[in-house]
Amino acid sequence: MKLFGSPGCGSAVVEVALQLANQPYEYVQTSFWDQNENFDALKKANPQAKVPTLVLDDGTVMTESAAMLLYFADRIPGFIPSDPAKRAQFYRWMLFIPANIYAMFDIGDEPSRWVDDEKTQQVLKEKSVEKQKFFWGLIEENLLPAPYLLGSSMTALDVYIAMVSRWRPGRAWFNENCPKLAAAVALTEHHPVVATIWEKNFGK
Numbered sequence: 001m002k003l004f005g006s007p008g009c010g011s012a013v014v015e016v017a018l019q020l021a022n023q024p025y026e027y028v029q030t031s032f033w034d035q036n037e038n039f040d041a042l043k044k045a046n047p048q049a050k051v052p053t054l055v056l057d058d059g060t061v062m063t064e065s066a067a068m069l070l071y072f073a074d075r076i077p078g079f080i081p082s083d084p085a086k087r088a089q090f091y092r093w094m095l096f097i098p099a100n101i102y103a104m105f106d107i108g109d110e111p112s113r114w115v116d117d118e119k120t121q122q123v124l125k126e127k128s129v130e131k132q133k134f135f136w137g138l139i140e141e142n143l144l145p146a147p148y149l150l151g152s153s154m155t156a157l158d159v160y161i162a163m164v165s166r167w168r169p170g171r172a173w174f175n176e177n178c179p180k181l182a183a184a185v186a187l188t189e190h191h192p193v194v195a196t197i198w199e200k201n202f203g204k
């Protein structure tokens, strides 16, 4: 399998899933912001040219970080909760995050794609972060970690939140305003596979 990714991007979480599933893969580094010699191959596989993009052994192309996590999840013990009530929460937030929080980066990362005026671009970026804070607040209100987000084992949701919470509005805001989530994230980041991949993606 071939994973198109870039340090600090959504590919981080897919690397964790690939490694926990013992799935060998080739990491191909490139992105919109790092248009190196691999960028054309990324564009060919995914005309959106976004990372992560995963090309399976049979040539099937996958986009969407959450879809990739779910694709490998049934090969990783405990990665999807077995209790039906927890599973309902799991799927809810696994889709809520890309649909809402991650989607805001499409606006905030490159506001010039949306509006021409530079001042308006700055306002748009700020508004996208305000929205993200609101979305984080909803998750914080709804989950009661014990000690992981959905109980005693680390699920795909823990790893996903551990990654997305590294991005805007940033860890300082997250730790202060989402203390329950932050406690579970701290635990997840001690997992040896997560810690190794995080070091490569986010530094120490």
Ligand SMILES: N[C@@H](CCC(=O)N[C@@H](CS)C(=O)NCC(=O)O)C(=O)O
Pocket (backbone or CB within 6 Å): 008, 009, 010, 011, 031, 032, 033, 048, 049, 050, 051, 052, 063, 064, 065, 066, 098, 102, 105, 106, 109, 110
């Ligand atoms: N919905 C996609 C979003 C992927 C995405 O936006 N990736 C960012 C990097 S973290 C990207 O490649 N952005 C480049 C661009 O917007 O052109 C997912 O969940 O995988």
